[in-house]
Amino acid sequence: MSEADAFAALVRQHQSMVFSMAYAFLRDRSIAEEVAQDVFLELHRTLPVLDSPAHIVNWLRRATAHRSIDRQRRRRTWLRFFWPMEQAPEPAAPAAQGDILLSGALRQLIASLPDKPRLVMILRYQEDMEAAEIADVLNMPLGTVKSHLQRSLKLLRDKLSRYGEISI
Amino acid sequence: MNENLEDQIRGALRRQDPPEGFAERIVHQAESARAERREALQPGLRRLWPAATLAATSVLVLSVSIEYRAVRQERIQEERAGRQAIQALRIASEKLNTARNKILNNNVLNKE
Numbered sequence: 001m002s003e004a005d006a007f008a009a010l011v012r013q014h015q016s017m018v019f020s021m022a023y024a025f026l027r028d029r030s031i032a033e034e035v036a037q038d039v040f041l042e043l044h045r046t047l048p049v050l051d052s053p054a055h056i057v058n059w060l061r062r063a064t065a066h067r068s069i070d071r072q073r074r075r076r077t078w079l080r081f082f083w084p085m086e087q088a089p090e091p092a093a094p095a096a097q098g099d100i101l102l103s104g105a106l107r108q109l110i111a112s113l114p115d116k117p118r119l120v121m122i123l124r125y126q127e128d129m130e131a132a133e134i135a136d137v138l139n140m141p142l143g144t145v146k147s148h149l150q151r152s153l154k155l156l157r158d159k160l161s162r163y164g165e166i167s168i
Numbered sequence: 169m170n171e172n173l174e175d176q177i178r179g180a181l182r183r184q185d186p187p188e189g190f191a192e193r194i195v196h197q198a199e200s201a202r203a204e205r206r207e208a209l210q211p212g213l214r215r216l217w218p219a220a221t222l223a224a225t226s227v228l229v230l231s232v233s234i235e236y237r238a239v240r241q242e243r244i245q246e247e248r249a250g251r252q253a254i255q256a257l258r259i260a261s262e263k264l265n266t267a268r269n270k271i272l273n274n275n276v277l278n279k280e
Contacts, residue, residue: 011191157173
């Protein structure tokens with residue numbers, strides 16, 4: 001197998017993980033695709049120093065998390081420049097009346113969380129990672145990860161109950 | 169209750185595939201970027217080559233001239249030392265001759 005074929009296999013193996021993490025965080029398919037593309041191009045340059053499949057997965061999660069946060073910050077700066085804050089919608093705005101799908105409502109609520117708690121939720125529930133693994137990937141104290149998870153779950157439960165779309 | 173919510177979140181956040189042809193585009197871009205890096209490196213080396221040759225030649229000439237000066241200096245010192253030794257021998261020889269002549273003269277006078 002040539003080097004290019006091996007890299008293609010690696011991209012195919014991990015593309016849904018990287019793309020989904022970026023998409024769940026940024027809620028924009030084209031921006032998520034750009035982020036995923038940047039992550040894999042950086043992986044191509046970094047590959048010689050990554051010595052195991054586990055190391056590669058860990059590196060991909062970390063790179064995707066950091067690039068997604070960077071992209072979100074740049075997007076916010078750009079939005080603030082062209083669209084003053086008082087006109088911008090409240091990030092924690094409730095789901096639209098017509099949005100009766102629970103998954104859609106949950107995705108919107110998760111998207112309204114601040115950057116770090118949102119990433120913690122994505123790594124916990126999309127990637128099925130343990131709190132200690134999340135703390136390692138995000139370079140965050142374990143206690144902070146746990147408190148982000150508890151607070152986010154409480155917030156989601158409260159908001160979903162308030163909307164009355166489901167009974168939890 | 170909490171487990172139910174967690175399952176629902178898992179469902180909402182399940183993985184999705186990127187658009188069709190994503191992997192192929194990435195591999196193509198990675199290969200292009202690698203080729204560009206290689207091309208960017210080669211003219212750099214070509215530009216550096218004459219300067220490197222000049223620097224190597226300069227170092228060689230400099231070290232040869234330093235070595236030559238050292239050898240020359242050593243030879244001059246050896247020649248000087250040789251001359252000084254001969255001079256010393258000559259002086260010693262003259263002194264010995266003078267002393268010998270004095271002894272011989274004294275002997276002649278004593279006999280007379």
